[in-house]
Amino acid sequence: MADRSEIDALIDLMAKLPGLGPRSARRAVLHLIRKRGLLLQPLADSMAEVARTARECLNCGNVGTSDICAICADDRRATGLLCVVEDVADLWAMERSGVFKGRYHVLGGTLSALDAVGPEDLRIPKLLDRVAGEEITEVILALNATIDGQTTAHYIVDQLEGRVEITSLAQGVPIGGELDYLDDGTITAALNARKRM
Numbered sequence: 001m002a003d004r005s006e007i008d009a010l011i012d013l014m015a016k017l018p019g020l021g022p023r024s025a026r027r028a029v030l031h032l033i034r035k036r037g038l039l040l041q042p043l044a045d046s047m048a049e050v051a052r053t054a055r056e057c058l059n060c061g062n063v064g065t066s067d068i069c070a071i072c073a074d075d076r077r078a079t080g081l082l083c084v085v086e087d088v089a090d091l092w093a094m095e096r097s098g099v100f101k102g103r104y105h106v107l108g109g110t111l112s113a114l115d116a117v118g119p120e121d122l123r124i125p126k127l128l129d130r131v132a133g134e135e136i137t138e139v140i141l142a143l144n145a146t147i148d149g150q151t152t153a154h155y156i157v158d159q160l161e162g163r164v165e166i167t168s169l170a171q172g173v174p175i176g177g178e179l180d181y182l183d184d185g186t187i188t189a190a191l192n193a194r195k196r197m
Helices: 004-015 022-034 036-053 088-097 124-133 147-160 184-192
Strands: 081-085 103-106 138-141 165-168
Touching: 004 022, 022 036, 081 088, 081 124, 088 103, 103 124, 124 147, 138 147, 147 165
Parallel strands: 081 103, 081 138, 138 165
Antiparallel strands: none
16 A cells, blocks of 8 residues: 555645646545556556657647657548647547548647747747648638637738638637627627628
């Protein structure tokens, strides 16, 4: 049995994960300890393997276990379509939908004057190289509708204008969304992007 300080250290590490606070981490660790053979040891083995093999795709910035991710290596993907996302979680969300059949480019964040994040701190130069070197016909900007996301989108548009078609995801009321639960920015975007029916 692990010493209590080792358990506390595990709880502290788990509490640093998104969505887990100290209480949730404590419950998760206790559950793992109770199911040590079924969960804890396989989880530890899997985490060790991922720590050893995980790497960033040299082409798009996705995370996988080889230098070129499965999406970039898939010949069935549309090479002319390039969807630009802020981070890997956004790429995975797009993939979960199963709708997009092109390739991706992960920026690794957004431009931010307050945080001193400029184009060179992100994968924007690599994006410009990809557009120049690959047969890309359309760049789809799938950036979050935040100030920094919109600033980043405008910067990319300025850099690529006239070189390739640039589109962005529609913004507004989500399917099944109720106006009462939407923030003012979403309602404004939905109203401004209204279409004739």
